[in-house]
Amino acid sequence: MQRVPEPELMDDAEQARAYAEADFAEPHQAFVTYFQERFPRHRPQRVVDLGCGPCDVTVRFARAYPDCQILALDGSEPMLAQAHALLAGAQMLERVTLVQRSLPDLSSVGHDRDTLISNSLLHHLHDPLVLWRTVHALAVSGAVVQVMDLMRPPSRSAVLHLVEAYASDAPDVLRRDFANSLSAAFTPTEIVAQLAEAGLALRVEVVSDRHVLVSGQL
Template structure:
């Protein structure tokens, strides 16, 4: 289960990559715009503002997220993006912070580029910080105390050049950015990853085990990301982007 409230706790930080991704999509009057992995819909609504005449399609695998998106007035649907097929009038596809969960995303991206109409835009963004202390320490705790859960932490991300190769044949703009997020509050980095990477771990553990898991991980993260004298925590976070225009 996804928790929309927990995910939105860092909405300002999580929204910036989405806006920077969409800014590189130069579609002027798309007929249909699709948000694959729309989450609670707070960012999907900005697509409607940018392209008010387009048919807006929103999809997410989480019923909880789709319910939150519908509360914002979006006609969002529950679905698996690996089974999604573009309608003939699809001119823009956005996928933000979703593909890292899919081991066969390269085949999926290649299929989309063959199914989208000529001139369509495909834009993706994925977290690329899985070698950062936050995720290395998470993996350390899992391997030491909950090794049966390690398979839940297998993420799949290419380099910018890797995405350019996957999208070969399209006009591709690929890059990466490391953001320095300034977080506030107790256990800020732990709270951040609780809303994303830790979600499958939380779902697999009972309440007591989850409390023990957090208790083991929290001090490790606190040492790796110490609070500064003003109470803030600096959290470097790398993301990988690619925007492709279908030939």
């Protein structure tokens, strides 16, 4: 099935609210567990979360690594408003700094990160190399990277099957976004080619029926 790109930013207030209220506990906690399994000796200090959205992954990561400070970056103002509320409730405002930037804009963002994480951003980007160039730009030598995203199913019927399997009770706006995101996602083969073009030696693994994980140390 051909890729169908979707808008980059989730900057509609209703869309951001529905996304922030959705239950992504299982894949988001799995994101943290995958990181712990792949980098058991790494101690994150200066982390960036690219496309942080409402910061549910960010908060889970911060709880797993109490010594780190996280720069949480997103281009969407409504998403960052959701993130601010979540961080305040979790008493994380001192450890997580929100910054509004639309990649590839990295103005005034320090290029000193020892850890780069990103969940569900890649499929939003019209040019996926923007993410991989950002990794190059922000990371110090030896930095650890973990990116997780949806992967594109082979057919429209496979998309609808996943929406039924994982979002049957979700609001319409979320079901629509999930179908659009699956259709906009990249295949593992496409991601391998992106990494080769970007000169990044990272590992690509299929970790569920809908997720692909990219990880490694620079």
